[in-house]
Every structure is written in structure tokens, then in C-alpha cells.
Amino acid sequence: TEAWGPDDDEPRPHSGPVKVRVPAKINLHLGVGPLRPDGYHELNTVYHAISLFDEITARHGDTLTLTMEGEGTGELELDETNLIIRAARALAARARVPAYARLHLRKAIPLAGGLAGGSADAAATLIACDLLWGLGMSRDDLAEVGAQLGSDVPFLLHGGTALGTGHGEAVSPILARPTIWHWVVAAADGGLSTPAVYRELDVLRDGSWPPPPLGSADRLMAALRQRDPEVLGAALGNDLQPAALALRPQLADVLKAGAEAGAIAGLVSGSGPTCVFLAADAAHAQRVADGLTAAGVCRAAITARGPQPGARVI
Numbered sequence: 001t002e003a004w005g006p007d008d009d010e011p012r013p014h015s016g017p018v019k020v021r022v023p024a025k026i027n028l029h030l031g032v033g034p035l036r037p038d039g040y041h042e043l044n045t046v047y048h049a050i051s052l053f054d055e056i057t058a059r060h061g062d063t064l065t066l067t068m069e070g071e072g073t074g075e076l077e078l079d080e081t082n083l084i085i086r087a088a089r090a091l092a093a094r095a096r097v098p099a100y101a102r103l104h105l106r107k108a109i110p111l112a113g114g115l116a117g118g119s120a121d122a123a124a125t126l127i128a129c130d131l132l133w134g135l136g137m138s139r140d141d142l143a144e145v146g147a148q149l150g151s152d153v154p155f156l157l158h159g160g161t162a163l164g165t166g167h168g169e170a171v172s173p174i175l176a177r178p179t180i181w182h183w184v185v186a187a188a189d190g191g192l193s194t195p196a197v198y199r200e201l202d203v204l205r206d207g208s209w210p211p212p213p214l215g216s217a218d219r220l221m222a223a224l225r226q227r228d229p230e231v232l233g234a235a236l237g238n239d240l241q242p243a244a245l246a247l248r249p250q251l252a253d254v255l256k257a258g259a260e261a262g263a264i265a266g267l268v269s270g271s272g273p274t275c276v277f278l279a280a281d282a283a284h285a286q287r288v289a290d291g292l293t294a295a296g297v298c299r300a301a302i303t304a305r306g307p308q309p310g311a312r313v314i
């Protein structure tokens with residue numbers, strides 16, 4: 001199957017295995033606008049990919065199968081509702097090829113954690129199957145297929161630091177001189193449902209004292225350009241944080257422990273319950289992680305760096 005014709009550049013199937021690594025995402029700014037008729041909220045977000053990675057390996061097979069190892073995979077359904085299976089089927093349908101592959105997931109990104117682990121796996125599957133099946137689809141076409149699977153999939157194909165609009169699926173890169181930012185990821189026990197957190201925000205906004213919306217990401221973008229962690233820390237914001245805190249009040253203890261451990265700033269990641277903290281450098285991040293671990297407020301405190309490239313073959 002790997003024979004290349006002498007006279008054409010047509011993509012051909014890969015002999016396999018194809019291994020793809022994909023990062024987790026955090027939102028440096030998550031401005032949530034009104035609820036739209038299609039059930040999504042309008043977003044103004046700044047995505048940032050960090051060094052916490054899942055890995056998808058794709059091999060040829062006579063049918064479509066998925067096996068998994070790692071972080072919380074016992075809780076992931078291996079059926080047709082799984083985002084990896086759905087990604088493979090959606091790509092096959094788009095390209096009009098049979099969805100035959102043996103897929104294996106090595107998971108490090110916590111499930112239902114607000115780090116887009118599910119969307120990350122879908123993005124990795126699209127890249128892996130595109131190569132395995134020799135489809136040669138463009139990133140834009142893959143992003144279009146991905147946007148149907150999850151709002152964060154197009155960003156995870158892209159990676160880096162990027163502005164997200166629409167319901168998050170419209171991604172444009174932020175051109176800035178590369179700066180490495182140091183983070184601590186505080187993983188929680190148990191997940192939070194993304195739709196439930198958005199619904200809770202709608203409830204809070206219908207109440208008598210609604211949290212004011214963040215709006216545009218201009219201040220965050222200006223802060224990124226200054227390359228100073230103190231300035232970036234002051235500009236971080238997440239409209240979903242009050243909703244996540246309402247559903248999971250213990251998250252306030254995590255944020256407090258991070259501040260006491262010396263973090264520059266901390267916030268709930270996406271819809272939570274993961275919290276992320278900004279540090280000045282790698283040694284500072286390790287001290288913050290150690291402080292969080294000693295406080296006993298999270299399942300694990302992991303240091304990470306961003307930005308990272310999106311889903312790519314390794």
C-alpha cells in the first residue's frame with residue numbers, strides 16, 4: 001500500500017502505524033456572549049496550547065476499533081458516542097472511504113476537565129486517519145470536519161496561542177514574538193459537564209446580581225505582547241468561572257491554595273474543574289505545584305509550558 005506511483009503526487013495510504021501527539025488547551029481569556037438560537041454561546045476567547053499531551057496511534061484494520069490506556073480511560077465509553085470514533089467516521093464519510101482503522105489512545109489530559117481533552121483526541125484522530133488513509137486533506141478541511149465534533153477541535157489542529165470566535169470554532173492565530181509561559185495545572189477529582197456550566201452561567205445572568213461579562217480579548221492580547229507574567233496574570237479572565245464555582249464551591253479552595261503557594265494568578269480552565277496558575281519560570285512553577293500538592297486540594301498538580309504546536313505526527 002505504500003508504493004508511490006512514479007508520475008503523480010496523489011497522496012497514498014500510509015503503511016502505518018501513524019502516531020499523533022496533541023496538546024491540552026487552556027483559555028487565557030474566555031468571554032462568553034449571549035446564548036444563540038443554535039444552543040451555543042457566542043465566544044471571544046484566547047486559546048493557548050500547553051505541554052500536557054494525549055497520543056493517538058492509528059493502524060490499518062478490517063473494521064474501526066479503539067483501545068485506550070492512561071488517565072481515567074476506564075470511564076470513557078468505547079462506543080459510537082466516543083469522540084474519537086465519531087471523528088474517524090466523520091472524516092471517512094467526508095472523504096467517501098471506509099472507516100477502517102485500529103486506533104489506540106494514550107491519555108494524559110484529564111477527562112471532562114476543561115482542558116478540551118475530548119476535542120484534542122478528535123483533532124489527533126483526524127490528523128492520524130487523514131495520513132493513514134492517504135486522504136491528503138487540507139488543515140482547513142479537517143478543521144471544518146472537526147468543528148462539527150467539538151468547538152475546540154479547530155484550535156487543537158492549530159495549536160499555539162489563537163483567538164477564537166463564533167462558538168469557538170473560528171480560529172485566527174495571534175502573531176506575537178514567541179514567549180514561553182509557565183503554568184501549573186491543578187487537576188480535580190471528577191469532571192464538570194460543559195453544557196451544565198454554560199447553563200449555570202445563563203442562570204446567574206438571569207439573576208439579580210449577574211457577573212459582568214468580560215467582553216473582548218483586547219486587554220489580554222495587549223498583555224501577551226508585553227511578555228511580562230505579572231501583566232499577563234492581571235489580564236487573565238474567564239466568564240465561566242463564577243458558574244463553575246457555583247457548581248463546585250471547593251474550587252475556591254484550589255484558587256486560594258494556588259495564590260498562597262505564590263502563583264502570579266490563577267483561574268478556572270474553560271468550564272473547569274481544572275484550575276490553572278501562572279508562574280514566572282519553571283522553578284517557580286515547581287514551587288507552586290509543590291504548594292498545591294501539600295495543601296491537598298487537588299488530585300494532581302502538574303507543571304506545563306505554552307504555547308505548543310497543535311496535533312501533529314511524531
Ligand code: C5P
Pocket residue numbers: 039040041042043149150151152166167168194195198
Ligand atoms: O462544542 P462542544 O461539544 O464542546 O460544546 C459542548 C456544549 O457546551 C454545547 O452543546 C453547549 O451546550 C455548550 N457550549 C456553549 N457555547 C459554546 C461552546 C459550548 O453553550 N460556545
